[in-house]
Amino acid sequence: MLWSDPEDEPPKELRETQAMMRRVGLVLALAMVLAMFVLGLR
Template structure:
């Protein structure tokens, strides 16, 4: 790899979007678990 090659890192907005999607996925998983518990307790 040459020193003049661009970095292999995605642009900042793409990284921000990936981080947001990861947080949203985690939140959705927690919400589903909570919903299952609530439904199970009824």
């Protein structure tokens, strides 16, 4: 337990990466919905 991280707390880089991936996923989902809407109007 001396040199290992606490189990419930991932490292800072991993948390930042997870947050970024969540944002990217959200943007991608919104883009897909928008594309479906635009294609549906034509």
